[in-house]
Structures are given as C-alpha cells and as structure tokens.
Amino acid sequence: MTNSPLTPGIVPGRLPADAYCRNFADHEPPLDPHEARVAADRCYFCHDAPCITACPTSIDIPLFIRQIGTGTPEAAARTIWSQNILGGICARVCPTETLCEEACVREAAEGKPVEIGRLQRFATDVAMARGLHPFTRAAATGKRVAVVGAGPAGLACAHRLAMHGHDVVIFERRPKAGGLNEYGIASYKATGGFAQKEVDWLLQIGGIEIRTGMELGRDISLDQLTSDFDAVFLGIGLAGVNALRAAGEDLAGVRNAVDFIAELRQASDVATLPIGRDVVVIGGGMTAVDAAVQSKLLGAENVTIVYRRGRDKMSASGHEQDHAAHAGVRIIHNAAPVRILGNGSAEAVEFAYTSDGPNGLTLSAETFTLKADQVFKAIGQTLTGAPGTLPVAGGKLAGPAGKVWVGGDCAAGGEDLTVTAVAEGRDAAEAMHIQLMAL
Amino acid sequence: MADLSSNFIGIKSPNPFWLASAPPTDKQYNVERAYQAGWGGVVWKTLGAEGPPIVNVNGPRYGAIWGADRRLLGLNNIELITDRPLEVNLREIKEVKRKWRDRALVISLMVPCDEESWKAILSQIEDTEADGVELNFGCPHGMAERGMGSAVGQVPEYIEMVTRWVKQYSRMPCIVKLTPNVTSILPPALAANRGGADAVSLINTVKSITNVDLDHFSPFPMIDGKGSHGGYCGPAVKPIALNMVAEIARHQETRGLPISGIGGVTTWRDAAEFMALGAGNVQVCTAAMTYGFKIVQEMISGLSQYLDEKEMAMTDLVGRAVPNFVEWQHLNLNYVTKAQIDQDLCISCGRCYAACEDTSHQAIAMSADRVFTVKDDECVACNLCVDVCPVDNCITMRELPKGSVDPRTGKVVGDFADWTTHPNNPMAQAAE
Numbered sequence: 087m088t089n090s091p092l093t094p095g096i097v098p099g100r101l102p103a104d105a106y107c108r109n110f111a112d113h114e115p116p117l118d119p120h121e122a123r124v125a126a127d128r129c130y131f132c133h134d135a136p137c138i139t140a141c142p143t144s145i146d147i148p149l150f151i152r153q154i155g156t157g158t159p160e161a162a163a164r165t166i167w168s169q170n171i172l173g174g175i176c177a178r179v180c181p182t183e184t185l186c187e188e189a190c191v192r193e194a195a196e197g198k199p200v201e202i203g204r205l206q207r208f209a210t211d212v213a214m215a216r217g218l219h220p221f222t223r224a225a226a227t228g229k230r231v232a233v234v235g236a237g238p239a240g241l242a243c244a245h246r247l248a249m250h251g252h253d254v255v256i257f258e259r260r261p262k263a264g265g266l267n268e269y270g271i272a273s274y275k276a277t278g279g280f281a282q283k284e285v286d287w288l289l290q291i292g293g294i295e296i297r298t299g300m301e302l303g304r305d306i307s308l309d310q311l312t313s314d315f316d317a318v319f320l321g322i323g324l325a326g327v328n329a330l331r332a333a334g335e336d337l338a339g340v341r342n343a344v345d346f347i348a349e350l351r352q353a354s355d356v357a358t359l360p361i362g363r364d365v366v367v368i369g370g371g372m373t374a375v376d377a378a379v380q381s382k383l384l385g386a387e388n389v390t391i392v393y394r395r396g397r398d399k400m401s402a403s404g405h406e407q408d409h410a411a412h413a414g415v416r417i418i419h420n421a422a423p424v425r426i427l428g429n430g431s432a433e434a435v436e437f438a439y440t441s442d443g444p445n446g447l448t449l450s451a452e453t454f455t456l457k458a459d460q461v462f463k464a465i466g467q468t469l470t471g472a473p474g475t476l477p478v479a480g481g482k483l484a485g486p487a488g489k490v491w492v493g494g495d496c497a498a499g500g501e502d503l504t505v506t507a508v509a510e511g512r513d514a515a516e517a518m519h520i521q522l523m524a525l
Numbered sequence: 526m527a528d529l530s531s532n533f534i535g536i537k538s539p540n541p542f543w544l545a546s547a548p549p550t551d552k553q554y555n556v557e558r559a560y561q562a563g564w565g566g567v568v569w570k571t572l573g574a575e576g577p578p579i580v581n582v583n584g585p586r587y588g589a590i591w592g593a594d595r596r597l598l599g600l601n602n603i604e605l606i607t608d609r610p611l612e613v614n615l616r617e618i619k620e621v622k623r624k625w626r627d628r629a630l631v632i633s634l635m636v637p638c639d640e641e642s643w644k645a646i647l648s649q650i651e652d653t654e655a656d657g658v659e660l661n662f663g664c665p666h667g668m669a670e671r672g673m674g675s676a677v678g679q680v681p682e683y684i685e686m687v688t689r690w691v692k693q694y695s696r697m698p699c700i701v702k703l704t705p706n707v708t709s710i711l712p713p714a715l716a717a718n719r720g721g722a723d724a725v726s727l728i729n730t731v732k733s734i735t736n737v738d739l740d741h742f743s744p745f746p747m748i749d750g751k752g753s754h755g756g757y758c759g760p761a762v763k764p765i766a767l768n769m770v771a772e773i774a775r776h777q778e779t780r781g782l783p784i785s786g787i788g789g790v791t792t793w794r795d796a797a798e799f800m801a802l803g804a805g806n807v808q809v810c811t812a813a814m815t816y817g818f819k820i821v822q823e824m825i826s827g828l829s830q831y832l833d834e835k836e837m838a839m840t841d842l843v844g845r846a847v848p849n850f851v852e853w854q855h856l857n858l859n860y861v862t863k864a865q866i867d868q869d870l871c872i873s874c875g876r877c878y879a880a881c882e883d884t885s886h887q888a889i890a891m892s893a894d895r896v897f898t899v900k901d902d903e904c905v906a907c908n909l910c911v912d913v914c915p916v917d918n919c920i921t922m923r924e925l926p927k928g929s930v931d932p933r934t935g936k937v938v939g940d941f942a943d944w945t946t947h948p949n950n951p952m953a954q955a956a957e
Binding site: 124130133194 | 596872875879
C-alpha cells in the first residue's frame with residue numbers, strides 16, 4: 087500500500103488492510119442473548135401498541151419481544167415473518183428511529199426507546215441460524231404469477247403468493263436477486279452476504295423461480311407476461327437517477343451515488359475500490375449518507391454532504407445524520423451546486439447559498455467552493471422502464487390495473503423504504519390471491 | 526441525623542438492622558464483614574445439638590424467581606442449619622462478641638423437642654456472652670421432617686413448652702422465631718407469649734417450589750433429577766410477613782409483645798414499613814445475599830433521612846400504623862375515590878386501558894390519538910390502573926369531597942359508615 091488519505095486523485099488502497107475490515111464490519115453488532123433479554127425486559131407490552139401502528143408491515147412488536155423475553159426467539163421470529171418476510175434485513179436497515187422506536191412509549195418516557203430493531207434482528211438471526219422457515223405452501227392452485235423485480239416488494243409478494251399455493255416466476259434484470267437489499271445499502275448494514283442468505287432462506291417456501299438478467303422492456307414485455315401468466319406484479323423500483331443539471335456534470339470523477347454503493351456492495355475486496363481524497367456528496371437522503379460514510383470508511387480525507395435545504399428537510403433521519411457526523415462527514419445545509427469545476431476531471435464544486443421561502447428555493451449570489459476530486463450525485467431516483475400503458479401519478483405507478491399489480495418504490499404511496507416495499511408486496515399478493523381465486 | 530440506636534428487649538445495637546439467622550451469619554468471617562459494613566446485629570446461623578454435624582446437599586441449594594432485568598424477587602433454599610461443629614461455632618461467637626461489644630449477637634438454636642436437649646444447648650452457649658437466643662421454630666425443610674423447625678412451630682403447645690424450658694434454663698433474652706406455614710399466625714404467637722418469650726421474630730421461610738426444570742421434569746433446585754420443597758424468602762414474601770407482623774401487633778393478647786420483623790426487607794422503606802406495623806427492629810437476609818453487606822448503608826441513611834423529615838424518633842415509628850390496621854368490616858364505605866390520569870406524565874402505553882377494559886370495570890376511555898381518561902361514572906376506584914401503570918404517580922386516586930355526588934352511583938358522599946351498619950348486612954346493628 088503506497089496510498090494514504092492524503093494521496094491526491096481517485097485511488098484505491100488508502101488505508102491499511104485491517105482498517106478496511108474494521109470499517110466495513112457490522113456497524114451495529116447483534117445483541118447477545120443476555121443483551122436481548124435485558125432489552126426485551128424494557129418492553130411494556132402496550133395496549134394496541136404505537137410501535138405496531140408505526141411499522142409499515144404492522145409487526146406485532148410487543149408480542150415478539152415478549153416471546154424473546156420468555157426464551158422463545160423462534161416464536162418471535164415467526165411473529166415477525168408472518169407480517170414481514172424480510173424481517174431480517176428490515177431489522178438492519180429500517181430507520182427505526184423514525185418508525186417503531188420513535189413511537190415507543192419509552193421514547194416518550196425517558197428518551198430511550200426499546201431497541202426494537204436490534205431485538206428483531208436477534209430473533210430472526212436465531213431462527214435463521216437454526217434453519218427454521220416456519221411457513222408451508224397451501225395446496226397448489228394451478229395459478230401462475232409473474233413478478234418483475236426481485237427487490238423487497240417482489241420477494242415479499244412472491245413469498246406470500248407461494249404460501250397461498252400459486253406458482254411464481256420472478257424476473258430480475260440484475261445478476262442477483264435482492265434489489266436494493268443487495269445493491270443499494272451501505273455494506274456495514276448487511277454484512278456477511280446477508281441479503282443473499284435471506285433470499286435463499288425466503289425461497290425455501292418453494293414454488294418460486296427466479297430468472298435473472300431479464301429486464302422488462304428489453305427481454306420481456308408486459309403484454310407477454312399478462313398473456314402467459316394469470317397475474318403480474320411489478321416491483322421495478324426507481325431505476326433512473328436525477329441529474330444535477332449543473333455545468334461540469336460530465337467531468338470525470340462525477341458519478342451517481344447509487345452506482346458507487348452498488349459497486350461497493352459487490353466488491354470482493356473494498357481495498358481495491360478507488361476513492362477520492364476530497365469527496366463531495368450532493369443530496370440529503372439515505373443514499374447521500376451511505377455514499378458519504380462509505381467514502382470516509384474507504385479512506386477519503388475530506389467528505390462533505392451538501393444539501394440544498396435545511397437540516398429538518400433532509401430525508402436522512404437524525405440518527406443517520408448523526409451517524410455521518412460521527413464517521414467524520416461534514417454536512418452543509420442550504421447550499422446548491424452551481425457548477426463543477428475541473429479540466430477533464432472534477433477538481434472542485436461551486437455552491438450557492440440558498441434560502442427556502444414560500445416561493446420555493448432561491449439561490450443567493452454568494453457562492454463558495456469545495457475541493458472535490460470525486461463528486462457523488464444523490465439527489466433522488468426516478469421511475470424508468472415502466473410500460474407506458476400503466477397509469478402514472480406523481481411520477482410513480484398509480485396502482486393496480488386489471489391483472490397487473492404494483493408495489494415498492496416504483497408505486498405511489500408510502501415512503502421509499504424496504505419495509506414499505508415489503509408491506510406493499512405482501513398486500514398486493516393478498517389482493518391478487520383474492521382475484522386469482524375468484525377467476 | 527436521626528438516632529437509630531436500638532434497644533430490642535434489652536439487646537442494644539447501633540441500628541435496628543440485624544442479619545437474620547441464615548447463610549450470611551454462619552461463621553466469624555462473614556459476621557465480622559457484616560459488622561464492618563455497618564450491620565447493627567446478627568442472629569448467628571442456627572446451632573444444633575452436639576454430635577456429628579449436619580450435612581447439606583452437594584448440589585444447588587437455592588432456587589429463585591426474577592422480575593424484569595433478572596432482578597431477584599424471591600429466593601428459596603434447602604440448606605439446613607449450620608453444618609459446622611458446635612464447638613467451632615461457640616468459639617467463634619465468643620471471639621466475635623468480645624471484639625464487637627457494641628453490636629448485637631443473638632444465637633439461633635434448634636435442637637430436638639425434649640427438655641434435656643434444650644437444657645444442654647443452653648448451658649453450652651452460656652459462656653459465649655452472646656446477647657440472646659432465638660428459637661428456630663420456623664425452618665420448613667429438612668429439619669422439619671426430623672421433628673424440629675417448623676414441625677415445632679406448627680404446634681402451639683410445643684412452642685409454649687420449649688419456650689418455658691428456655692426461660693427456665695437460661696437468663697438470656699429469648700426470641701421465638703415463627704413459621705408462616707400455618708393457617709393463622711396468632712396461635713403460635715400466643716403460645717410463645719404464654720411460654721414467656723421476650724419477643725417473637727417472623728417470618729421464617731415459606732414452603733415452596735420456585736420453579737420446575739422443564740427438561741428434566743424436576744422441581745428446582747434439582748439434585749440428581751429430584752427436588753424437594755424449600756423455604757421461600759426475599760421481596761416476594763414481604764406482604765405475607767407484613768400481615769403476620771401486624772396481626773400479632775394488633776391482637777389484644779400479643780399487643781406490646783416485641784417483634785423482630787423479617788421477610789423481604791430490602792430497603793430502608795421496607796424496614797420502616799415493618800416498624801410502622803409494630804416491629805421493633807428488622808432482620809435481613811435475602812437482600813444481603815443478593816447485593817452484599819453494603820446495602821445496610823442505604824438502609825441507615827434512608828431510615829435516618831425519613832425520620833428527620835418526619836421529625837419522628839424511631840420509637841414514634843414503631844407501631845404507628847397498627848391502629849390503622851383494621852378488619853374489612855370497619856372500612857369506611859363512604860370513602861369514594863376516582864382514578865385520575867396526569868396527562869403530562871402519561872406515556873400512552875395503554876396498560877391501564879387494557880387492564881380496566883379487559884379485566885375490570887370498563888372505566889377508562891381511549892381516544893383515537895391515544896389519550897386515556899377515566900370515566901368517573903364507571904370507575905369503582907379499584908386501583909388496578911394505578912398498579913399496572915409503569916409511571917410513578919401518573920395515575921392517582923382523588924377523593925370525592927363529602928356532599929358531592931358519586932357519578933357512578935348517583936349517591937351523595939356521606940359521613941363515615943362501614944359494613945357493620947350497612948343495610949345489606951343481615952347482621953347490621955341499627956345505629957342507636
């Protein structure tokens with residue numbers, strides 16, 4: 087290793103080998119049985135618990151925590167999975183601080199919610215380690231359903247359909263199933279190949295075939311799917327990335343944060359990944375935080391997130407922002423990129439200060455410049471590749487149409503979260519089941 | 526600082542906190558550590574008759590139940606009386622007493638139920654200079670099957686008989702330790718009183734099985750696949766002990782008989798409660814076994830602060846709650862209260878609602894945004910909501926003033942009236 091955090095340009099191997107191991111280890115290690123018991127003891131077993139209401143998949147949280155507390159984490163896992171078949175990854179990536187744990191009455195009582203996410207991980211880890219898959223298929227119905235997209239929505243939909251006895255084929259454009267669980271989450275949140283393990287575990291239900299490398303509009307068409315299958319579910323996510331529309335966007339060193347995150351997730355050795363010395367991430371969501379933190383963990387000297395509005399408007403939660411700050415990432419609010427400077431490759435970004443008024447965002451004449459040999463764009467994803475025949479609302483697929491159902495990030499309604507996608511996939515499967523059985 | 530020095534039946538100690546006869550007081554080493562930590566006195570672990578020492582099991586002796594965070598709530602044991610030679614115990618007792626003159630040292634005794642055995646042991650301990658004796662008529666396990674411990678304590682005639690022997694053959698103050706494994710604590714207490722006991726101490730442990738090993742199908746503690754009942758103690762038995770202490774304290778024949786309160790004393794507050802119900806001092810075991818001897822320091826500071834704040838002497842506290850311990854029929858039926866929920870303190874867990882709606886009187890309303898309010902026209906003031914609420918003082922009971930109308934019954938809250946004069950009581954005596 088000859089490079090260091092001070093090496094100019096975009097280079098790999100800025101850190102000693104053991105630093106990479108440390109940096110990309112499980113960022114929130116699992117609870118051990120003692121810790122789980124102590125954490126479980128804190129649950130009050132609320133009536134009509136607010137945490138359940140706050141969970142997009144409505145997991146019966148007090149029940150599963152009580153099951154952990156009484157020494158039956160396997161039963162707890164079943165409680166979780168019966169509502170959320172991807173409860174393992176959700177335990178790792180859910181912004182619990184804005185969902186169940188925000189609603190926890192102990193957050194109101196003493197500012198320290200029950201550690202619901204970590205308890206959920208404990209239960210699902212224990213049960214998965216024991217090889218339990220506590221669901222079986224109903225009698226075969228003879229119905230066939232196509233699911234497009236093997237992300238959280240598609241997988242949840244497929245599993246529920248398979249449970250009801252339908253046969254499912256999932257079409258996935260990427261080489262692996264998992265969607266954003268596999269390609270779109272910071273490495274330290276899903277270590278040890280967990281996303282793939284969970285997919286493999288989920289497929290134990292049987293009756294689900296996954297065909298990878300199959301893209302809607304390229305390899306398959308909606309018309310063909312609707313004629314070949316009894317129903318179709320689209321969980322195609324948001325494949326497009328918003329452009330900055332700032333001068334210099336095409337300079338070398340400027341790229342989409344989602345591509346960087348995906349590349350990092352798929353890398354067998356993160357030390358080989360090149361990273362800039364001065365990294366600027368533009369955006370204010372989870373993707374921006376994941377890209378920025380991981381840039382720092384790869385050895386970038388300076389990493390700055392720049393967001394055009396105030397802190398309270400950032401879609402990354404307070405917890406995520408704190409996590410970034412703790413990792414050494416600087417967050418600048420109320421500044422928008424004017425242009426990227428550089429000769430062939432990026433060298434700096436010029437920003438204008440903004441003010442967020444009743445008439446929207448206005449840029450001030452005053453600007454500042456940040457050194458940047460690498461710039462990540464994380465200003466949101468958009469729906470692309472959706473069949474033009476489907477109704478669209480607010481840039482997303484509006485809802486079911488005939489025998490075509492939609493869910494996940496590509497569909498209108500709900501936040502763009504893994505857990506929301508799971509809920510939508512599951513609920514679509516239930517609605518499809520009713521429709522299929524009425525045929 | 527309030528004066529905590531104690532004089533219990535002539536036995537002086539710097540504070541009213543004694544260690545009960547139990548494993549913590551089995552030998553000089555432990556007892557001296559206890560004194561160093563600040564304990565006012567100890568009752569040395571029960572001595573038996575001279576002869577081959579007692580044997581104990583070589584597997585687990587204790588079982589337990591736990592609350593949240595594995596907090597020990599109840600402990601059960603199958604340990605017997607001291608398993609060390611009598612002469613070793615006597616030598617150590619003498620040495621300790623000479624070294625710690627200001628501390629109380631009482632010897633617990635359990636020998637077969639015959640006059641000669643008691644006469645013999647009393648003469649053997651005479652030379653130790655110990656402050657008194659406590660007669661162990663309480664242990665419910667192991668020794669009881671041999672006709673000692675609770676086997677004696679369950680027969681008032683035996684209690685009286687042995688107590689008389691002890692008073693006859695010894696000049697030492699005599700405390701009779703009672704077993705709770707009886708249908709009423711009064712006959713044993715009355716018997717001790719008749720026998721001339723200087724005091725009673727209670728409660729000894731409660732016959733119990735704490736849990737069952739669900740893999741081996743044996744009660745726990747499990748000895749080679751089998752279990753026997755043990756004696757239960759710790760915070761879980763405190764309510765049983767308080768009632769028994771209070772029953773003795775208020776009974777016309779035992780009123781004034783000094784009581785050493787035992788049973789789940791864990792904090793100064795527990796001790797103060799025992800004293801308020803008539804105990805002149807308290808004895809502690811499980812709390813020390815759970816947390817070590819240092820806990821006495823909190824007991825001392827807490828009781829002292831409490832007495833200072835109340836401007837009371839310790840003697841003012843002893844028995845102060847006894848006159849207010851009455852039979853149900855004397856409770857004021859015209860005392861009407863309603864639960865009220867402090868919305869600022871409420872954390873909206875809804876446990877009060879679940880408890881009331883599912884298991885009580887459907888007297889709590891829940892709004893769509895999780896605001897919980899009491900329906901005065903349904904509330905019978907049972908207090909269950911207060912008990913299940915996780916926040917201290919969030920739900921309290923508000924007394925309806927005299928002359929106001931109880932929305933539940935439509936009746937005006939009147940003057941004191943209890944069951945003895947209630948029209949529904951066939952035995953009611955008309956007010957004259």
